[in-house]
Structures are given as structure tokens and as C-alpha cells.
Amino acid sequence: MRPSIPILSMLALTGILWFSGSQAEAQKPLLGDVPSGSRSRPVHVIALRDENGDTIQPNDHQPLPFSTEQTCGNNCHDVQAIRRGWHFNAALPGTPAGRNGEPWLWIDSATATQIPLSYRAWPGTYRPEDIGIGARAFALRFGGRTPAPMESDAADSAQDRARWSVSGKLEANCLACHDRSPIYDRAEYARQLGLENFRYAATAASGMAIVTGSSSKMPNIFDYLLPGSVEDSLQPSIPQVHYAEERFLAGQKAPFDIARQADSNRCYSCHTEVDVALPGKESWKAGEDVHMARGMACVQCHSNGLDHAITRNYEGDPAAGGNAFAESLSCRGCHMGSANGQQSAGPHGLNAPYPKHKGLPAIHLEKLSCTFCHAGPMPSSKTGRMKTARAHGLGEHNANLDADALPHIIGPVYAQLSDGKLAPYRAVWPAFWGRMSAGRVTPLNPEAVRRLLDSRKLSRPAPTNGNWPSVDTAWVKQVLQVLNQGAPGPTEAVYIAGGKLYRLDSSGNIKAEESAQAEPYLWSIGHDVRPASQALGANGCEDCHSTKSPVFFGEVQVDSPLEQFGTWKMNHFQPTVDAAYQLNLANSWKFRPWLKATASGAALLLLLLFLGGAYQALVGLSSRISGRRRDHV
Amino acid sequence: MYRAVVIGVFVAVVILIAADLARRVLLRRAWRPIREADRTDWFPGLVRLCVNLAGAVCLVAVTVTGFTAVLANTPTLGGYLLMAHVTTAGGFAGAALAVAVLWVSRNWIVKAEWERVTERSTPSATPVSLTVLMRKIFFWVALASAVPTLATALLAMFPLASPAQQQVLLEVHKISALLLVVCSVLFAYCALAAEWEQRRN
Numbered sequence: 001m002r003p004s005i006p007i008l009s010m011l012a013l014t015g016i017l018w019f020s021g022s023q024a025e026a027q028k029p030l031l032g033d034v035p036s037g038s039r040s041r042p043v044h045v046i047a048l049r050d051e052n053g054d055t056i057q058p059n060d061h062q063p064l065p066f067s068t069e070q071t072c073g074n075n076c077h078d079v080q081a082i083r084r085g086w087h088f089n090a091a092l093p094g095t096p097a098g099r100n101g102e103p104w105l106w107i108d109s110a111t112a113t114q115i116p117l118s119y120r121a122w123p124g125t126y127r128p129e130d131i132g133i134g135a136r137a138f139a140l141r142f143g144g145r146t147p148a149p150m151e152s153d154a155a156d157s158a159q160d161r162a163r164w165s166v167s168g169k170l171e172a173n174c175l176a177c178h179d180r181s182p183i184y185d186r187a188e189y190a191r192q193l194g195l196e197n198f199r200y201a202a203t204a205a206s207g208m209a210i211v212t213g214s215s216s217k218m219p220n221i222f223d224y225l226l227p228g229s230v231e232d233s234l235q236p237s238i239p240q241v242h243y244a245e246e247r248f249l250a251g252q253k254a255p256f257d258i259a260r261q262a263d264s265n266r267c268y269s270c271h272t273e274v275d276v277a278l279p280g281k282e283s284w285k286a287g288e289d290v291h292m293a294r295g296m297a298c299v300q301c302h303s304n305g306l307d308h309a310i311t312r313n314y315e316g317d318p319a320a321g322g323n324a325f326a327e328s329l330s331c332r333g334c335h336m337g338s339a340n341g342q343q344s345a346g347p348h349g350l351n352a353p354y355p356k357h358k359g360l361p362a363i364h365l366e367k368l369s370c371t372f373c374h375a376g377p378m379p380s381s382k383t384g385r386m387k388t389a390r391a392h393g394l395g396e397h398n399a400n401l402d403a404d405a406l407p408h409i410i411g412p413v414y415a416q417l418s419d420g421k422l423a424p425y426r427a428v429w430p431a432f433w434g435r436m437s438a439g440r441v442t443p444l445n446p447e448a449v450r451r452l453l454d455s456r457k458l459s460r461p462a463p464t465n466g467n468w469p470s471v472d473t474a475w476v477k478q479v480l481q482v483l484n485q486g487a488p489g490p491t492e493a494v495y496i497a498g499g500k501l502y503r504l505d506s507s508g509n510i511k512a513e514e515s516a517q518a519e520p521y522l523w524s525i526g527h528d529v530r531p532a533s534q535a536l537g538a539n540g541c542e543d544c545h546s547t548k549s550p551v552f553f554g555e556v557q558v559d560s561p562l563e564q565f566g567t568w569k570m571n572h573f574q575p576t577v578d579a580a581y582q583l584n585l586a587n588s589w590k591f592r593p594w595l596k597a598t599a600s601g602a603a604l605l606l607l608l609l610f611l612g613g614a615y616q617a618l619v620g621l622s623s624r625i626s627g628r629r630r631d632h633v
Numbered sequence: 634m635y636r637a638v639v640i641g642v643f644v645a646v647v648i649l650i651a652a653d654l655a656r657r658v659l660l661r662r663a664w665r666p667i668r669e670a671d672r673t674d675w676f677p678g679l680v681r682l683c684v685n686l687a688g689a690v691c692l693v694a695v696t697v698t699g700f701t702a703v704l705a706n707t708p709t710l711g712g713y714l715l716m717a718h719v720t721t722a723g724g725f726a727g728a729a730l731a732v733a734v735l736w737v738s739r740n741w742i743v744k745a746e747w748e749r750v751t752e753r754s755t756p757s758a759t760p761v762s763l764t765v766l767m768r769k770i771f772f773w774v775a776l777a778s779a780v781p782t783l784a785t786a787l788l789a790m791f792p793l794a795s796p797a798q799q800q801v802l803l804e805v806h807k808i809s810a811l812l813l814v815v816c817s818v819l820f821a822y823c824a825l826a827a828e829w830e831q832r833r834n
Contacts, residue, residue: 356795357795357796358792358793358794358795359789359790359791359792359793359794360795360796360799361789361796361799362796362797362799362800363709363711364796365796578712581712581713581716584713584716585716588716588719588720591723592790594723595719595722595723595790596787596790596791598723598726598727599722599723599726599783599786599787600787601730602726602727602729602730602783603726603779603780603783603784603787605730605733605734606729606730606733606776606779606780606783607780609733609734609737609776610773610776610777610780612737613737613740613741613773613776616741616742617742620742620744
């Protein structure tokens, strides 16, 4: 029987209504995405949900860990939109890289490797999957130092892909930034990742539960929903969650101390930076950014909307995306006011002090970034070394506090990058094994190199302080010979370290060459900001315009397992700065007091002469006028 | 704008001097030199020569280094040119003072010249040389403009002015320097012309 036209019409109408209804449903803002405008902290007494979206009762038999994305995203926050924000979008295709930032530093002391990695297209870094580092290896090493989600990618081996189902994927960790509770333990989060307890890490860190066991000990067939299926010997190591029932309120809902604006303490978890000498007993001597000392919080400048596109606060930041307010969140935006040079209240109405810059010629503001004078450690004749939370796991359990622990981050290096302005940078000297083809070096997978060197007994014992191993060029030659055996096609093995590329010549001898890929990777120093009284120039022009000025004539320490005492001239990183001119200018500065004295004396005496002449002219005029009057009389 | 003014002023000065020279050459027979009134020399001739030469050299140096960037339409004076300008400016400051001290005694404007300046006719019995009078006027204007030229550069070297205020100082420096250069050149020309007149007399 053929359906009648009215029936077809009704079906079509129903379909249209259903489609329009689902569209309206999709566009409906979620509860937490439309703040009322109240400045009070929103209360979060919520039901915990596992990764399948089912609510969790703390007294369940073998309860599951809660999922941050399900718990926060269930009807309240648009997690998918948030996952496109700065902290989460590194691996998303089409994301603007922005200016260079801190890379992930993969180190392996035994193979003398220190290589900057990033999923962002920052020149000088290498994308992990391009050198065979899968998401799993990356998550195990760095996942504890970021709130970013991670899951299996194409570079994962079959074994790694199997392990993802055991450990679970790593979700966006909302609590890493927004949980203000004093018991949120990000070191525990990192520890759980080390145990491969990816799906349990946020639960353990939150203090809502204690997590025991380790996924790393579970076989590939382990199913977290059926934990009892493993053999008896592994039973004590099964990951288990023990919720603290006293943390739950009536209705089995849990209170979270969630702040809309992240507490600076949370930012410091991953963004601390400190002089190598200051961790440990000397930590009480560490300084602080002037903004923080004045009571500001990180998020007042590094701000974002619901899209979590946190501003990086440099001019031209793509995260600002044409938003005038976001673009004004920069040094100039807050301190220099409007474009016409008039002071304004600043983007948050905080009335940031307008810099007087007395005696500073305007050209300095064109040639230098604000950070040149105001950010980072004060420069000395030779660069120092610094540690960061992301590179050295500061604040984590068992972080190596030794000053020589890898990776070695050098700074401040005064360099010119894309915008042509001089600014302070941190630097890391890449050290890795690679294959060169057509002049381009592709790093070898560090873990594969490690396995190969282990098998040939060529890997070096890592020093207990975490420094470079004791190696020489003879060792590099040996390793290159091994790597050249069975090298694919017209490629040759090379080693990059300390600004040089090492390769074997036709007679098998090792030779060192210049290579752009051996140059250090640089990224900006934005903090700690120093006030005017501690800025470069506070002691006069000679802070920079002297023959011993570190910003032009300082030495950048070369860091390499082969050469630990070499230096490069600072000017190497300043392509448009004429070092000879700067030296001549600095030398001429010695005569500046003479110039001032001569010009002051000359100006004063010329003024007196002129006044003498003017006096005579007045007398002449006066007598002439009085004479004329007498004539009239 | 400033560049156009500088070019216009420099061209005008050249035309003015050329025209005066032509006038002097063409009307040489009809021209009756007048002796400079109240001429008082405080310094011996060799000192005068050295100081005048030093002043002229420094003026040329500071003018070339200062105005090259303007004439070449370079956005700012910088680099080695600025360094040379500042270096020569020190010498110029000293030389300008020496020239001023050397010439001040000869550039007091005397009663007859005041009458020439303030009256259309020359009622005074003492004849007045227009060349000498112009030399004296340019001397005093140059002296007046030298003070802000030096003072603005000096103020910029001390931690007193903000970058915006330094821009104002720079603008004042540029205007007063142009006036200083023009008046110095015309003063030098008038001084030479007056000297020539005296020797013919």
C-alpha cells in the first residue's frame, strides 16, 4: 500500500520539527557558560560522573574514578569548546602557533640527548610524532605537568595503543587550574601518571579519594570495569579508588572549591621559573614578579573567555584574535594607555602606572621590547642557568634539585627574533642524534637510539646529579659509526650538540660543522617583571652603553656534553645590531661627561653674552626713546 | 615638512649670497665703501684667524652630520652619523663660544646703527655700512639660537625628559639649529664682505 500524501506530509513535518528542536538543543548554552555576572564564587556541589557519564556513589562496590570532562561537562560546561583553548589545543590541526614558547624538553642523559619538542609549529622544536614519539610516551613523561588531554595518536606503537585501554585516556584536567582546594595535589597527579593511572590521576589529585595500585603492572588485556579478571599475583596492584565518604554531602554530591579565575598558585604549578641556585635551602632568597608583589594575580593579564583562549600578552598575540580588550592586555596596553600616548585606566581599570622613562630617547621604545629592561634575571657578563616547573618537575615528588640536573636552560639571552625588537630569551642547546639528508637533519627517536646504544654497550651511565654523561668525540665517532650501519638510502648519521653538527668525513674521522639546526632554541622571558628601580638603565645609560655591557657584549654559555665551558658572543643573536658600532658607542660614552661639561659651559657663557648684548640693546633703545621724547619736549 | 623647509632655506641662503656677490662685482665701480664704525679688536690677528677657522670647520662638520639624514630623507639621525654629530657638536660648542667671545667686541650695535635700524632714513652724520650692520644682526641671532640648540641637546642627555618630551626637545633643537646654521653662514659671509670693504677703503 502506498502511503497517502497527508501521511508523508506529517512525517516530513515531524522530521523538520525534530531537526529544528535538536538544533535549538545544540545551540542552547550550558548552565555554567552563561555567568550571571555575580562576582561571588559559584558553588559547585555536584555529582561525580565516571567517563561513561554515570554518577558515582562513594560507597559503590569498586567505585570508578570520576571523569573531569563528564563531571564538569554534564549540562554545565562546553568541554569541547574549552578543549580548543590554549592549554589544550597544541595538537589540534590549524591552531596558530603564536610566538615561541617553552618547549617540552626530552632528555636522556645516557645518550646525551636534550631535544626541544612541541606540538606547536615553533621553529627550532620538533613535533613528537615526527620523530616517533607517540602520545603515550609523551603523556608518561610530560602529562603530569599540563592539564591537556592526551590520547592515542598515529605515532603510538601497537603496544602503546594496547596500553591506552589499560591506563585510560588522559582527559582535560579542569581541576589543575580551577580547584582552589588546599588539598588538590598536583604532585600526586604527576605521580599517578607515572604509574600509568591516567584515568585515576585527577581523582587522586583532588583529595576526594585515595587511589592505590598501578596500571603499569596490569597486562594489556586488563579491563578496568572487570578488575578481578587478572591473575592473583597482580591483585594487590589493581588500580582501586577509595572515596573519602566524609567529603560527600547529602545526596551523594561532592563540594568542590572551584574558582572561575584560576588561583596564581595553580599557575605556578607548571609555570614556576627559578635560578638554578635557588631551589633547596636557598629558595627563601627567590624574588617575585612586581605585579604579584603588588597583589595582582596571573589571570588578570593572562585572561580568557569561555573559549579558554588565554592571552599571552604580547603584541600580535593570535589568541587575542582581534578582540580589542584582549589585545590591550599587554605591557603597553596597560602602562602606556591609548595609542595617542595618553594615559588610560588600562583594560581592567587598574590604572597601571604610566612609565616616566626620564632621559630615555624614544628610539629605545621602538628597538626594544618592554621586557628587555624589565623582565627576567639581571644580566651578568655570562648567562646563567634556570630551572622551570615544566622542564625540571619543580614541586613534584623526587624532583632532582641539583643545580646541574638536565635539561640546561640558559638565560637571559638578549636576541632579536621575528618582530626585530631586542628582548630577553631563555635558550636551550639541542643535543640529539639524527639523520641528515639534503642538508636537513631529522632527529632519531631518542628511545630507539637508547635501545641501540644499550645493545652495543655504548650508552653512558647517567651521573647521579642528572648532568651530562662524561663523553668525548671518540664516543660520538663510535656511535655515529654504529648509526651509519644500515642507514637508509643517502642519509648519514649526525650528532648535534653545543651549536655544532658532528659527522664522519670520507676517511671516517669526526668533524664539527656549523648548522642552523644546532643553534639554540629561544623563547621569551616575560617574568619576573622588575620595577623601574630595578630595570636596565636605572643606574644610567652605562647599564647597556658600556664596553662591558652584558646585553651587547655578554657571553652565552654553550651547553654540550662535549664542551661545557665554551661561549658564544651575545651579538650572535642580534642580527641587525652592529657590534662594532655598539663598541664604538660604548667607548664614546666615556667622553659623555666631558661633552656635557663643555656643552653646559658653552651654553651658559653664550647665554651670558647674549644677555649682555640684549642689555646693551635695551639701553640703546631706551636712550633712543628718551632722546626722542626730549626732542619733542 | 622639515626637510622641505631645510632645502628651501638652504637654497634661499645660496641665492641671497650669490645675488649679493653679483651685485658687488657688477656695481664695483659705483660702490663706495664705508669704514666700520667703532671697530675694536681685542685679540691678535693669528688668534682671530685660528678661532675663525676652527669655528668654520666645526660649523661645517656639525651641519653636514646634522643635516645629511634630513636631506637624505632618512627617518631618524642615528648610527655613526649621530655619533659623529654628537662628537663634532662638542667641538662646535667650544668653537662657537670662542668665536662669540672673539667677535662680541666688534658686534656691539653702535648708536648710528641703531638709528639706521630704527629709522627709515639715516639722519646720523656717521655713515653706516649695511654689510657690517647685517653681520652684527646675524651674529646676535646666531648667538640667540645657539643657546636653545645646545640646551635642548643637553637636556636630552640628563634624566629629565620623558620620551615624548624628548621629541619636543628634538623639534626645538632642529628648528633652532637651522636658524643657527643659516645665521652663522650669513654672519660669516657678511664678516668676509665687510673685511673686503675695509681693505678696499
